[in-house]
Amino acid sequence: MKTRSFKIFSVLVSLFLLVTAAFTATPVYAAKTKSQLQNEINQLRSEQKANQKKINSLKNDINKQQELKDAIMQQMALVSKEIDACNRQINEVNAKIAANKAEIKQKNAEIEKTKLAFKKRLRAIYMSNTNSNVQVLLGADDFAQFLELSQLTASVAAKDKKMIEEIVAAVKLLEEKQAENNTLLEEQMTIKNTIIQKQNALAEQNNEIQAIISKLNSSKGSLESANQTKDAQINQKYADMAEIDRASSGGGSIDYDGGPFLWPASGRISAYYKSNDSVHNGNHNGVDIAAPFGTKIMAISDGVVKEIRNSCPHNYGKRSNCCGNGYGNYVIIDHGKGSDGKIYVAWYAHMQSVAVSPGQTIKRGQIIGYVGSTGFSTGAHLHFGLKVNGGWVDPMSYYTKVK
Numbered sequence: 001m002k003t004r005s006f007k008i009f010s011v012l013v014s015l016f017l018l019v020t021a022a023f024t025a026t027p028v029y030a031a032k033t034k035s036q037l038q039n040e041i042n043q044l045r046s047e048q049k050a051n052q053k054k055i056n057s058l059k060n061d062i063n064k065q066q067e068l069k070d071a072i073m074q075q076m077a078l079v080s081k082e083i084d085a086c087n088r089q090i091n092e093v094n095a096k097i098a099a100n101k102a103e104i105k106q107k108n109a110e111i112e113k114t115k116l117a118f119k120k121r122l123r124a125i126y127m128s129n130t131n132s133n134v135q136v137l138l139g140a141d142d143f144a145q146f147l148e149l150s151q152l153t154a155s156v157a158a159k160d161k162k163m164i165e166e167i168v169a170a171v172k173l174l175e176e177k178q179a180e181n182n183t184l185l186e187e188q189m190t191i192k193n194t195i196i197q198k199q200n201a202l203a204e205q206n207n208e209i210q211a212i213i214s215k216l217n218s219s220k221g222s223l224e225s226a227n228q229t230k231d232a233q234i235n236q237k238y239a240d241m242a243e244i245d246r247a248s249s250g251g252g253s254i255d256y257d258g259g260p261f262l263w264p265a266s267g268r269i270s271a272y273y274k275s276n277d278s279v280h281n282g283n284h285n286g287v288d289i290a291a292p293f294g295t296k297i298m299a300i301s302d303g304v305v306k307e308i309r310n311s312c313p314h315n316y317g318k319r320s321n322c323c324g325n326g327y328g329n330y331v332i333i334d335h336g337k338g339s340d341g342k343i344y345v346a347w348y349a350h351m352q353s354v355a356v357s358p359g360q361t362i363k364r365g366q367i368i369g370y371v372g373s374t375g376f377s378t379g380a381h382l383h384f385g386l387k388v389n390g391g392w393v394d395p396m397s398y399y400t401k402v403k
């Protein structure tokens with residue numbers, strides 16, 4: 001009983017593993033038809049369009065915010081100028097205050113000097129006179145009291161008294177001026193504080209707008225990267241579609257021979273002349289020979305190199321035109337007049353690298369480059385085009401035997 005149920009279990013397990021293996025071994029692209037892939041591409045494209053609409057509207061919002069920000073920056077520049085002017089005035093007033101202070105100090109020193117001379121004279125009077133008023137006067141500490149007392153003193157010389165009074169008046173004037181200066185300074189400080197408050201408010205506004213701009217930019221950035229991801233997905237789906245085309249056009253390598261020309265590269269034909277597949281849509285002016293990167297490409301006949309391009313670095317599958325009008329790195333060889341009197345020129349395109357240079361004489365079978373996927377190419381292949389008397393022809397009509 002126990003053994004039997006284990007057997008059933010293990011059969012189920014191996015069945016499950018078999019089914020799983022069958023599924024995992026199947027390539028993803030084969031699970032979808034070309035029209036399914038095309039529908040998915042269309043869906044992605046419409047999502048991209050919707051995203052682009054949002055991106056454009058975000059760009060608009062960002063520009064508006066940027067304009068606001070610019071206006072605030074201009075105001076901030078003005079305010080900063082106002083503060084500079086304010087500071088200049090404050091410095092002027094401070095200089096006046098300092099000058100006044102120095103003058104007051106000097107005047108006070110003059111008063112002290114006059115007072116000293118006055119006291120000396122009083123002392124001389126005192127020596128010869130026992131006037132009690134003079135004694136009182138000399139004992140006075142406070143200057144105001146001293147003046148008051150001196151007014152009472154008949155012995156004080158009117159000239160000295162007048163001199164001191166003048167100096168005191170001058171000091172009083174200076175002190176009044178100083179009070180005015182202090183008021184001016186306070187006013188300027190008040191103005192400056194008001195401007196600084198304005199400046200702070202502007203800075204705050206500026207920060208708020210910057211935060212909005214950053215937020216808008218990050219929304220825009222994520223939409224843009226979403227669209228880039230969709231681009232990659234679309235490219236992948238096109239590559240999958242091309243792969244389906246290749247798979248349906250037959251398996252292994254087929255080389256053609258027997259005609260007037262040598263077959264240019266070993267590989268399998270992935271698209272014929274005027275192919276109506278999803279990549280070419282009936283506009284194919286040559287034959288595509290799918291082959292691994294680096295496969296040798298040979299001249300189909302003797303000739304002279306007319307033109308080359310060897311500067312496209314984009315050697316990978318893509319569905320966009322990067323270089324050389326879509327041909328990427330290519331070689332054009334003038335194979336000269338055929339026995340029919342017509343001029344034959346061949347195009348060898350999408351090379352990984354070119355092995356010849358313009359004007360070079362070429363022998364039939366000579367290596368002229370290596371298979372790649374430069375230019376508009378979804379995968380490694382040689383695009384082989386043939387012009388007869390300047391017009392594209394189907395190269396296959398010059399190859400008869402299949403080897």
Ligand SMILES: [Zn+2]
Nearest residue numbers: 312314322323
């Ligand atoms: Zn390129």
Ligand SMILES: [Zn+2]
Nearest residue numbers: 286287288383
């Ligand atoms: Zn082609």
